[in-house]
Every structure is written in structure tokens, then in C-alpha cells.
Amino acid sequence: MTKTSTPRRLLGLLAVGGALWLGSCEPGPQTATESNETPDTEFDKFKVGFIDSLWYFNPEWASSQGYHRYDSVLVVPSAARRKVEAQARERARKRLLANDVSKLSVNNQTDYRLIENYLNASRWYADTLRDYQWNPANYNLGASVAEILNGRYAPLERRLQAISWKISRSPDFYEAAKTNISNPTREHTDLAIRQNKGGLAVFGPALLDSINRSKLSAKDKEALLTRIGTTKEVIGNYISFLEQDVMKAGKFRSFRLGKELFDRKFYYDIQSTYTADQVYQKAQQHRRELLHDMGRRAVRLWPKYFAGQPMPADTVALIKKVISRLSEKHATQKGFVDAVKQQIPTLVKFVNDKKLLTQDPSKPLVVRETPLYMRGSGAGASVSAPGPYDKAADTYYNVEPLDELSAAQAESYLREYNEYTLQILNIHEAIPGHYTQLVYANQSPSLIKSIFGNGAMVEGWAVYTERMMLESGYGGGTDEFWLMWDKWNMRVTLNAILDHDVHVRNASQAQVLQLLQRDGFQEENEATNKWLRATLSQVQLSSYFTGYTEIYDLREELKKQQGTSFDLKAFNEQFLSFGSAPVKYIRAMMLKKA
Numbered sequence: 054m055t056k057t058s059t060p061r062r063l064l065g066l067l068a069v070g071g072a073l074w075l076g077s078c079e080p081g082p083q084t085a086t087e088s089n090e091t092p093d094t095e096f097d098k099f100k101v102g103f104i105d106s107l108w109y110f111n112p113e114w115a116s117s118q119g120y121h122r123y124d125s126v127l128v129v130p131s132a133a134r135r136k137v138e139a140q141a142r143e144r145a146r147k148r149l150l151a152n153d154v155s156k157l158s159v160n161n162q163t164d165y166r167l168i169e170n171y172l173n174a175s176r177w178y179a180d181t182l183r184d185y186q187w188n189p190a191n192y193n194l195g196a197s198v199a200e201i202l203n204g205r206y207a208p209l210e211r212r213l214q215a216i217s218w219k220i221s222r223s224p225d226f227y228e229a230a231k232t233n234i235s236n237p238t239r240e241h242t243d244l245a246i247r248q249n250k251g252g253l254a255v256f257g258p259a260l261l262d263s264i265n266r267s268k269l270s271a272k273d274k275e276a277l278l279t280r281i282g283t284t285k286e287v288i289g290n291y292i293s294f295l296e297q298d299v300m301k302a303g304k305f306r307s308f309r310l311g312k313e314l315f316d317r318k319f320y321y322d323i324q325s326t327y328t329a330d331q332v333y334q335k336a337q338q339h340r341r342e343l344l345h346d347m348g349r350r351a352v353r354l355w356p357k358y359f360a361g362q363p364m365p366a367d368t369v370a371l372i373k374k375v376i377s378r379l380s381e382k383h384a385t386q387k388g389f390v391d392a393v394k395q396q397i398p399t400l401v402k403f404v405n406d407k408k409l410l411t412q413d414p415s416k417p418l419v420v421r422e423t424p425l426y427m428r429g430s431g432a433g434a435s436v437s438a439p440g441p442y443d444k445a446a447d448t449y450y451n452v453e454p455l456d457e458l459s460a461a462q463a464e465s466y467l468r469e470y471n472e473y474t475l476q477i478l479n480i481h482e483a484i485p486g487h488y489t490q491l492v493y494a495n496q497s498p499s500l501i502k503s504i505f506g507n508g509a510m511v512e513g514w515a516v517y518t519e520r521m522m523l524e525s526g527y528g529g530g531t532d533e534f535w536l537m538w539d540k541w542n543m544r545v546t547l548n549a550i551l552d553h554d555v556h557v558r559n560a561s562q563a564q565v566l567q568l569l570q571r572d573g574f575q576e577e578n579e580a581t582n583k584w585l586r587a588t589l590s591q592v593q594l595s596s597y598f599t600g601y602t603e604i605y606d607l608r609e610e611l612k613k614q615q616g617t618s619f620d621l622k623a624f625n626e627q628f629l630s631f632g633s634a635p636v637k638y639i640r641a642m643m644l645k646k647a
């Protein structure tokens with residue numbers, strides 16, 4: 054598809070595409086019998102138009118999903134633009150409401166709810182949350198240019214042209230950004246300064262190199278180089294605006310959302326059966342249970358690892374010592390990637406032997422060393438999945454080799470990802486966690502569910518499988534394994550607690566660090582990073598525990614209902630068959646069928 058030979062023509066095309074959707078085509082009052090249309094075919098048509106419009110208004114989101122038609126478009130975040138978006142949203146809402154949700158298939162009913170939630174949420178973000186005012190880190194051209202530059206989807210020349218056209222409006226972009234900012238938080242201002250400084254690096258030697266070796270015409274090269282010069286200048290101006298004007302004025306709002314906004318954001322972002330308060334209570338309860346279980350197991354393990362030594366009277370000290378001893382069992386610095394590689398077939402076999410769910414042998418997971426341009430995020434391991442527009446591509450399990458680390462750094466990392474935790478990590482990221490869920494999601498072909506994939510469901514599933522595997526006997530059900538799982542699971546539990554504590558209950562940094570270090574057995578460094586993340590994000594830290602708890606509760610409920618006829622494999626497969634939808638909808642559908 055090379056319809057887009059010149060940027061000007063591309064812009065023309067998309068204006069037409071946008072107008073088609075935003076303009077006429079109101080669904081007429083046809084009945085199903087007259088037109089051969091069923092409510093589902095009508096709704097499917099609506100979805101096509103909706104997604105088109107979504108990408109037209111959100112080119113960078115589109116790009117991240119593998120849809121590159123609008124790569125060259127830069128959205129200038131002005132007040133006028135927000136007005137246009139609000140109008141488009143209301144038109145989309147009208148068209149959505151023209152569908153009778155009760156007449157749709159189960160699959161389309163969920164899609165309907167997801168679109169409805171998206172429209173409501175984006176209106177709330179724009180009108181009430183207004184993070185465009187208080188989060189200066191929303192504006193960072195470097196990040197989106199890097200995405201296009203590193204993408205492999207089109208020849209270099211086309212990607213460079215897209216960049217050239219995109220950054221031609223960079224002065225307008227940063228001008229609008231400055232106008233938007235009003236009473237920001239100090240924390241997001243700090244972040245914006247750091248990220249835009251990093252963003253400047255994108256316009257450095259690597260990009261210039263690519264331009265030099267490209268086959269762009271001399272004229273195009275010159276235009277691009279000029280635009281890069283201008284862009285660097287306006288980014289530099291934005292940084293000094295933040296450093297000088299904003300920082301020196303010192304008028305900041307708190308980074309804490311407060312109860313009302315937090316509850317609402319939780320409602321829109323997580324789409325849970327539970328309220329934010331309920332999740333907080335459940336997390337507190339779970340924290341106590343985990344601590345109790347850890348204490349019990351540490352007592353039993355003590356004589357095995359500390360024979361003849363007096364056991365500490367303080368439970369926290371006891372647990373700490375046992376965990377520390379168990380962490381000594383770990384892979385070597387050089388052998389780390391291989392250790393991960395070797396575990397994958399073991400996990401596949403265990404899932405098959407125990408009949409936990411059906412796996413697709415035609416889609417093996419490819420374990421590889423994380424590509425250089427993706428390293429350094431501190432993720433350690435991650436899954437790279439093909440987006441909804443190129444499903445046939447391989448799925449990679451990226452594992453970061455430890456070669457670059459000093460011996461001391463590697464040792465600390467290897468203790469964290471020791472013999473036990475590394476296996477739990479592989480369950481979570483790969484099998485039957487994120488990777489397996491993804492394979493199932495791709496079999497339930499809904500573009501809407503791929504695009505609006507529910508983070509709490511996705512993370513919740515991965516956390517649920519850790520426990521499900523251990524309950525099924527993985528690792529031999531030893532105290533060692535369960536104790537390490539308790540600690541690992543405590544992390545997501547405390548994430549939910551501190552998210553709420555920070556944004557709703559005004560917890561101080563000292564209180565949060567104490568909680569993480571005492572109940573979470575975390576090192577100071579990890580705890581400090583978590584505090585920082587809690588000040589910059591809202592609700593996201595709650596998603597893991599919320600999804601996990603909802604899935605686990607649903608399973609236990611069905612177990613009770615079905616008694617001896619409950620089948621774990623059937624539960625797992627049915628749960629995954631609905632795609633990455635919010636657990637509350639999956640729950641409704643599974644309870645209906647049960």
C-alpha cells in the first residue's frame with residue numbers, strides 16, 4: 054500500500070476519510086427484513102467507521118497498534134482541537150446509541166460497552182480530569198518520532214517523510230502545550246523536563262545518519278534537516294519554559310487525585326465489578342493473609358536452612374532471613390538468558406500434562422535477547438506481541454542479558470530473580486500467562502477488544518496463572534516456592550494499597566516506604582522507585598490486584614455453584630475465549646452460561 058507517496062496527498066486522503074465518518078451516513082430507520090441487515094451487521098458497520106475515526110483523531114495510538122496511515126499527522130493540542138474532538142465524540146455517541154444493545158450477539162454486546170466506556174471516559178478526561186493542564190509530560194515529540202524511526206513497517210524513506218511532515222508543525226505543538234499548562238504538579242513537570250531532554254536525543258546522530266544514507270531527494274533532505282533544527286529549538290524552549298517559568302513560579306497543585314477523582318478514574322480505567330474502596334479493603338485483607346502464610350512457612354523452613362541456630366522471635370525478621378537464604382539459589386550472569394529458554398518447554402509440558410488448558414503448538418513462543426533499542430527500561434523480561442494489524446507475525450519473549458551489568462549489579466538482580474521467582478516470572482510473562490492469553494485473544498477476532506484491551510483483565514490473568522500453576526503442583530508445592538510466591542504476590546497487593554493510600558488517604562513518602570520495606574520485604578531502591586511511580590500514575594498500580602482478585606473470586610464462585618462437576622480446564626478456556634474484555638463482562642457471560 055503506497056497510496057501515500059506525498060504527505061500532501063496523504064493529508065487530503067485522511068481529510069476525506071474523516072469527513073466521511075463525521076458527516077452524513079446517519080443510520081436510517083431501515084428494518085432488518087427490508088435490508089437483509091441484522092442488528093449485528095449494522096453494528097459491525099458502525100464499528101468500522103468508529104475505528105477509522107478513532108485513528109484519524111489519534112494518529113500516535115494508531116501507529117502503536119500497527120496502523121500507519123496517519124503517521125505523518127501531528128495533533129496540535131489546542132482548545133479548538135479539543136472542541137472538534139468533543140463534537141466528534143458526541144456524534145459517535147449518537148450513532149452508538151442507535152444500536153439496540155440487547156439485540157446484539159454476546160461478543161458485540163461487550164464491544165458496545167467498551168466503546169461506550171471509551172466515549173464516556175474520554176469526555177471525563179477532557180472535561181473533569183483535565184490532565185492536559187497539569188501534566189506537562191503529555192507533550193513530548195521525541196517519543197513519537199522514535200516510534201516511527203524504529204518501526205520496520207515501511208521503507209526508511211517513507212518513515213523519514215512521515216517524520217518530516219509530522220514535525221513541520223512542532224512550533225504550533227509546543228506553543229499549544231505552553232498555553233495548556235496551568236497549575237501543573239511539580240512531579241509531572243520534573244518528568245516532562247527529563248523526558249523532553251531524552252526526546253532531544255532522538256533528533257541526534259542516529260536520525261541524521263539515517264537521513265544521510267536514505268534515498269530521499271536533496272530537496273527533501275534539506276527540508277527535513279531544517280525542520281529538525283526548528284524542532285530541537287522549540288523543544289529546548291519548552292524545557293527552559295518548564296525549568297525557568299514554571300519551576301521558578303513554584304505554583305503547583307498536588308499530584309494526589311483525591312477521593313472523588315480517584316474513584317471515577319478507577320471506574321473508567323479498570324471497569325471492575327468492585328469499587329475502588331472494595332478493592333482497597335480486599336487488598337488489606339489479602340495482605341494480612343499473605344503475611345500470615347509467610348510466617349507459617351518461614352517457621353517450617355528455618356531448621357532446614359539454619360540448623361542449630363536460634364530462630365528470630367520477630368516474625369518479620371524471620372521471614373526476611375529465610376527469603377534471603379532462598380534467594381542465594383539463582384542462575385549465573387552469563388547463563389541467565391539460557392536459564393529462561395530452558396524453562397519454557399517445561400512450562401508447556403506441565404500445562405499439557407495437568408490439562409490446564411489447550412495450547413496451540415503451531416505458535417511457539419520465540420525467546421530472544423531483547424533488541425538493543427528496547428533495552429534499559431528496567432523491565433528485564435517482556436512479551437512483544439504483534440498488533441491487531443499484523444497478527445501473523447511472531448511473538449517474542451524478550452529477555453535482557455546481564456552482560457552489561459557489573460558483578461555486584463548482576464548479583465542483586467539474580468537474587469531478585471532467583472530460582473523460584475524466575476519461574477514465577479516466566480509463568481506470568483509467558484506460559485500460561487501473558488503469551489497464552491494473547492494467543493487466545495487473537496482467536497476471538499474483535500478489533501475493538503484488541504484496541505481497548507482491558508489492562509486489569511490482562512494483568513489479572515497473568516497473576517492468576519501464577520497461583521493456579523502452584524495450586525496444580527508446579528514446583529512440587531514446596532514451602533520454598535509458596536513463600537517466594539507470597540512475597541511476589543505481596544508486591545501487586547501492596548501496589549493496590551499504596552495507590553489508594555497515596556491518592557485518597559494522603560500517605561506520606563515515609564509511610565509508603567515503611568509499608569513496602571516492612572510488609573513487602575523490598576529493598577530501599579525498589580521501594581523508592583515505587584513511590585515515584587505512585588506520584589506519577591493513578592489507578593494503574595491497582596490494576597494487577599483488581600484483575601487477579603476478580604478472576605479468582607469468579608472461579609471460586611463457579612466452583613461452589615458447580616460442585617464436583619467444576620472443571621479447571623473448562624474454566625480457564627472459557628474465561629479466555631471472550632478476549633481481553635473487562636472481567637465484569639466475562640463474569641456476567643460465564644455466570645449466565647453456568
Ligand code: ZN
Nearest residue numbers: 381383464467
Ligand atoms: Zn549469588
Ligand code: ZN
Nearest residue numbers: 481487512515
Ligand atoms: Zn504482566
